[in-house]
Amino acid sequence: MKPETIKERVKKMKKALLATVLVLTLVLTSFSVFADGDQSILSKVTGLSDDEISELRTQRIGYGQLIPASVLSEMLGMDIKDVIGLRKAGKSYYQIAVDKGVTAGDYKKSLLEKRNAYIDEQVKSGSITEDQGNLIKERMSVNIDGCTGQTPGAGRFGGGCGMGGGFGRGFDRGFGRGSL
Numbered sequence: 001m002k003p004e005t006i007k008e009r010v011k012k013m014k015k016a017l018l019a020t021v022l023v024l025t026l027v028l029t030s031f032s033v034f035a036d037g038d039q040s041i042l043s044k045v046t047g048l049s050d051d052e053i054s055e056l057r058t059q060r061i062g063y064g065q066l067i068p069a070s071v072l073s074e075m076l077g078m079d080i081k082d083v084i085g086l087r088k089a090g091k092s093y094y095q096i097a098v099d100k101g102v103t104a105g106d107y108k109k110s111l112l113e114k115r116n117a118y119i120d121e122q123v124k125s126g127s128i129t130e131d132q133g134n135l136i137k138e139r140m141s142v143n144i145d146g147c148t149g150q151t152p153g154a155g156r157f158g159g160g161c162g163m164g165g166g167f168g169r170g171f172d173r174g175f176g177r178g179s180l
Helices: 006-046 050-058 063-076 080-088 093-099 104-125 130-145
Strands: none
Touching: 006 050, 006 063, 006 104, 050 063, 050 080, 063 080, 063 093, 063 104, 080 093, 093 104, 104 130
């Protein structure tokens, strides 16, 4: 076997470097595509524009809060920012609904419908599988049905009604996580 020349080694290193750069580019662009795709899906489901969602995200409003906030915004005829303001003041979305005269059953039904629509859009986009979507919907339904709005630790990780950790890419697009 003939030893490699310096020229051949440099050529191999260039190929390896090019392959590494291409892989890194693909990985990094896929993250931004996922984020944009989720935002557009939320736009479809919540009726908010992508710009409105981006603005709320800069105010540290999590994706998991946008669906319940949009449900109440529609039900109460309030601006979503006002609903979020009540949430920031310490009330759960469940408490806001009840305080404003919405029955718990109506709120839970509307919330579940909108969250299910979000899951359906995630399945359609290929972000999650149909089996994962069905499992998430099943868990959400059970959690929301059993919610009384009185769970200790509501609004904190691991507490509150409607808790659900998302399946998928780890972007914490949870489906409620205590924000019922």
